[in-house]
Amino acid sequence: MAVYTQVPAEEIDAFLTRYDAGRLVSAKGIAEGVENSNYLLETTGPDGNGHRYILTLYEKRVNEADLPFFMDLLDHLGARGCLVPRFIADREGRRLQQLAGRPACLIEFLTGISVTEPTAGQARAAGAALGAMHRAAEGFAGTRRNALDLPGWHDLAARCGADFDRIAPGLKARVAEELTFLDTHWPAELPRSVIHADLFPDNVLMLGDRVTGLIDFYFSCTDIRAYDLAVTHSAWVFSNDGATWHGDRAAALGAGYRETHGLTEAERAAFPVLCRGAALRFLLTRAYDWINTPADALVTRKDPLAYLRRLEFYAAADPAMLLGA
Numbered sequence: 090m091a092v093y094t095q096v097p098a099e100e101i102d103a104f105l106t107r108y109d110a111g112r113l114v115s116a117k118g119i120a121e122g123v124e125n126s127n128y129l130l131e132t133t134g135p136d137g138n139g140h141r142y143i144l145t146l147y148e149k150r151v152n153e154a155d156l157p158f159f160m161d162l163l164d165h166l167g168a169r170g171c172l173v174p175r176f177i178a179d180r181e182g183r184r185l186q187q188l189a190g191r192p193a194c195l196i197e198f199l200t201g202i203s204v205t206e207p208t209a210g211q212a213r214a215a216g217a218a219l220g221a222m223h224r225a226a227e228g229f230a231g232t233r234r235n236a237l238d239l240p241g242w243h244d245l246a247a248r249c250g251a252d253f254d255r256i257a258p259g260l261k262a263r264v265a266e267e268l269t270f271l272d273t274h275w276p277a278e279l280p281r282s283v284i285h286a287d288l289f290p291d292n293v294l295m296l297g298d299r300v301t302g303l304i305d306f307y308f309s310c311t312d313i314r315a316y317d318l319a320v321t322h323s324a325w326v327f328s329n330d331g332a333t334w335h336g337d338r339a340a341a342l343g344a345g346y347r348e349t350h351g352l353t354e355a356e357r358a359a360f361p362v363l364c365r366g367a368a369l370r371f372l373l374t375r376a377y378d379w380i381n382t383p384a385d386a387l388v389t390r391k392d393p394l395a396y397l398r399r400l401e402f403y404a405a406a407d408p409a410m411l412l413g414a
């Protein structure tokens with residue numbers, strides 16, 4: 090579960106008095122997610138008719154100095170019709186607060202559920218939403234370096250060191266070999282933009298086949314735009330354990346992205362390498378967390394090998410099949 094910081098209800102109620110949000114009716118810790126502490130708040134609402142909010146306390150990986158970038162990005166995207174949650178300002182215009190010793194924000198609640206086994210129709214909607222987000226991001230002036238880029242992957246791999254082989258024998262050598270491949274083949278010249286960089290099914294809220302919200306922009310950064318589609322691909326077109334490839338979902342994801350944005354020839358040519366990079370990125374962060382999170386911690390560790398399986402799939406795949414026609 091992801092409630093690292095427990096906040097007493099009285100403290101949340103007092104926190105809410107800074108806002109035009111009503112009084113606290115209930116506060117429930119949200120189990121999903123691994124990065125931050127999230128609460129679902131029900132309040133009497135600004136007008137007494139009841140309202141829901143998300144309260145997020147920022148934990149290990151989110152740097153407080155990056156929060157203005159995320160806030161401005163969501164304002165920009167929201168103003169251009171993307172279904173993203175806005176950060177709510179208090180009566181003095183402040184969006185970033187401190188609560189229980191952590192940076193904290195009150196955030197708009199969006200309806201919808203995250204699917205665990207997407208259908209092709211849902212993958213198509215996710216692809217279309219990603220393309221629409223890329224269109225809406227055009228003209229956004231903010232920039233943020235991707236700390237989880239190729240140099241960042243080298244750094245993470247070095248920090249895992251010999252411990253890789255505690256996860257699976259031979260993993261250290263396989264990661265080293267892949268980094269060497271990516272050092273040679275990673276594309277340098279592709280269009281860059283602001284990307285989400287973590288558009289997994291758990292970060293897309295849906296009702297049926299309709300996207301109702303894109304959330305969790307805390308990895309968003311400036312990087313190769315088509316890499317965002319590769320990240321999304323790696324997360325949507327396999328079974329969760331990475332053992333089964335779903336070609337129908339992949340074709341649908343590609344079709345959805347083409348509906349709203351599309352890839353250039355150069356992006357298409359580089360796509361298999363971008364997918365290998367995406368698979369390695371999640372293999373590495375999961376391996377690092379696996380090694381550094383005690384097995385009895387409250388948070389559920391995610392399986393790094395589910396991304397090793399994806400990596401091996403991409404390394405062997407016929408490039409033409411990755412996105413359908």
Ligand SMILES: Nc1ncnc2c1ncn2[C@@H]1O[C@H](COP(=O)(O)OP(=O)(O)OP(=O)(O)O)[C@@H](O)[C@H]1O
Nearest residue numbers: 119121122123124125127143174197198199304305
């Ligand atoms: N704005 C929102 N509206 C509705 N539900 C939300 C919102 N933000 C977060 N949630 C809920 O809280 C859960 C965790 O949020 P989020 O994915 O941002 O957490 P995280 O700890 O950053 O997780 P991750 O492991 O995906 O990085 C989501 O799966 C969703 O159920």
Ligand SMILES: N[C@@H](CCO)C(=O)O
Nearest residue numbers: 287289371374375391
């Ligand atoms: N979405 C990521 C967690 C955030 O890096 C994963 O499933 O590994």
